[in-house]
Amino acid sequence: MVDRCAGRCGIVVCMRIILISAAALLVVCISCGLVLLFIFSSSQTQLSAEEYNSVQKQHVLYPSYDLDINLKYDEHRIEVIQKVEVWNTLQEPIPELVFCVEPDGYENVMILESAEITGEPPVRLDADLSKGILTIPLESDVAVGKKIAVTLKYSLNLFFIDSGDMHPYGNFAYAENVIQCGDFYPVLNPWEPGVGFRRWPFHPIGDPVVYPLADYAVQVHAGKDVIVAGYGFVSKKDNVWKFESKKARSWAFAASKEFKTLTGGTREIPITLYYYTGNEAGAAACLKAGEEAVGLFQEKFGPYPYKNLVLVENGYYSSMEYSGFCTISHSHMDLYSKSYSHLLVALTAHEIAHQWWYGGVGNDQVTEPWLDEALAQYSEYLFLAKFYPEFVSWWQQNTNVRKVANKYIDNAIFDYRDRGDYTRIIYGRAPAFIQELHRILGDDVFFAFLREYYREMTDKFATKEDFFRILSRHTDKDLTVLFAKYFRVFPDMDKWGK
Numbered sequence: 001m002v003d004r005c006a007g008r009c010g011i012v013v014c015m016r017i018i019l020i021s022a023a024a025l026l027v028v029c030i031s032c033g034l035v036l037l038f039i040f041s042s043s044q045t046q047l048s049a050e051e052y053n054s055v056q057k058q059h060v061l062y063p064s065y066d067l068d069i070n071l072k073y074d075e076h077r078i079e080v081i082q083k084v085e086v087w088n089t090l091q092e093p094i095p096e097l098v099f100c101v102e103p104d105g106y107e108n109v110m111i112l113e114s115a116e117i118t119g120e121p122p123v124r125l126d127a128d129l130s131k132g133i134l135t136i137p138l139e140s141d142v143a144v145g146k147k148i149a150v151t152l153k154y155s156l157n158l159f160f161i162d163s164g165d166m167h168p169y170g171n172f173a174y175a176e177n178v179i180q181c182g183d184f185y186p187v188l189n190p191w192e193p194g195v196g197f198r199r200w201p202f203h204p205i206g207d208p209v210v211y212p213l214a215d216y217a218v219q220v221h222a223g224k225d226v227i228v229a230g231y232g233f234v235s236k237k238d239n240v241w242k243f244e245s246k247k248a249r250s251w252a253f254a255a256s257k258e259f260k261t262l263t264g265g266t267r268e269i270p271i272t273l274y275y276y277t278g279n280e281a282g283a284a285a286c287l288k289a290g291e292e293a294v295g296l297f298q299e300k301f302g303p304y305p306y307k308n309l310v311l312v313e314n315g316y317y318s319s320m321e322y323s324g325f326c327t328i329s330h331s332h333m334d335l336y337s338k339s340y341s342h343l344l345v346a347l348t349a350h351e352i353a354h355q356w357w358y359g360g361v362g363n364d365q366v367t368e369p370w371l372d373e374a375l376a377q378y379s380e381y382l383f384l385a386k387f388y389p390e391f392v393s394w395w396q397q398n399t400n401v402r403k404v405a406n407k408y409i410d411n412a413i414f415d416y417r418d419r420g421d422y423t424r425i426i427y428g429r430a431p432a433f434i435q436e437l438h439r440i441l442g443d444d445v446f447f448a449f450l451r452e453y454y455r456e457m458t459d460k461f462a463t464k465e466d467f468f469r470i471l472s473r474h475t476d477k478d479l480t481v482l483f484a485k486y487f488r489v490f491p492d493m494d495k496w497g498k
C-alpha cells in the first residue's frame, strides 16, 4: 500500500490552510466549543488535493472512521464509540447520512444509543435504524467541499456460533475460544449521483455490505489476558490495542485468550497467523498456502495492495476477507490437523485472492457479487493447479454445476432464493465463466487483461461494464456464445467501447 501523503506534502499543506481558514471564520459567529469541534475535524482529514479531485471525479465519498471499542470479552459484548468524518467530495449537497448496519439484520444484537454531530457540546440527531439501514437526517445540508463529523454510540451483544455455522451469520459472534468481529459497524453507503445514498434492506445471503474506500483508526480496550488481532497494528499499551488502516475497504478484528502465532511471508509482505493449540499442522499448512498465494497472485495480477497480511483462525465454518486481514475456517483448520483437507489450503488462497478482487479492485457485492467472487474462486484454481495439482479435480467438480435454479451469474444477492443456490452459482458457475474465458483467450492475453483490469480499477469500484470494457481491448474474438451462456444482460463490448 502506498502511503497516502507520501510525495504530496506541498498539496497537503495547501488544503489545510483552506480548512483552518474555514474554522477561523466560525470563531466570529459561533461559540468557542464549536470552534474546537471544527479544528478537531480538520485535523482528521486525510485526503490531499489530488486525492480530493480524484474521488470527486468518481462521485464517491471517502469517509474516515475512528472506532473506540470496549471489548467485554467474558460477557461476549462490545461497546463502541464510532466517529465518522465525511468530506463532501461530491458535486452536490448531502442532506442526510445513510449507513449499512449488518448487525441490525439480527434480533437483539445491536443497540444504538445515540447519534450526534461530533463536538462540544454535541448536537443530538434523530436516527432511524431499521432493517439494517441507519438513516440520519441532517439539520442542514453538507455543502460541496465541506465536512461533517458524527459520533455513533452503540453496543453489540454477540451471539454464539459453532464450528458448522456459515457467514454472514456469525461475522460478529463468539465461539468457545474466540470473538470474531467483522462487518460489525455502520458503514457509509455508496452515493448515487443525482439520487442520493443507496439503501437496501438486510439480506442474509452473500456479502450484504458495500465498502467504499475509507481510513480507519481503531482502539480496542481489552482485558490483560486477551490478544487482539487486526490489520494495521500500531501499538499496545495498558491493554489498549491501536490499529490504523488507510485506503481500506473494511476493518475487522478477532480476539482470544488462546491465540498462538506463526510468522512468515517476505520482508516486503510479512504474514502473521493466529491459531489455537492443537492445530499446529493446520496452521503450518495455512501459512505455507498464504505465502504461496501471495507470491503467485503478485506475479499474475499485480502488487499486493496492503503492507502486510494477517490470517486468523476463526470460530466457524466459513472464511472471510477484510482489508489486509482474513479469517480462516476453524472447521477446516481443525480438520486439516486431524486428516489432510484440501479445503483449508483452497480457502486460504481464496480469501487472499480477495485482497486483489474486493480489496484492491472494489465492487458492489450486493448487486454484482459475481464480479469479485468469480475472480477469487478462479484464483483458487490457479493456486491449486500450481501448488496442489492433486486437488484440481475436486475443484473442477465443484465448478461443473448444472443443477441450479437460474443459470445466469449476473444476479444481485436478493435474486437468490437460498444460500445453497447462491453458493452453486457464485462459487460454481461464476468461476466456470472465468475458466472458459481463460481457455478461449490463452494465457498471455488472459493475464494481460487481468493485470490491466487490476491496475486500472485499483482503489475504485469496478462494474460489469468496466470488466468488459477492459477485456475488449485485449481480444477481437467473438464471445457471444460464451456471454449468452452466463449473462442475463448481454455484455455488448462494441457498445461499451474501450
Ligand SMILES: [Zn+2]
Binding pocket: 350, 354, 373, 376
Ligand atoms: Zn469469496
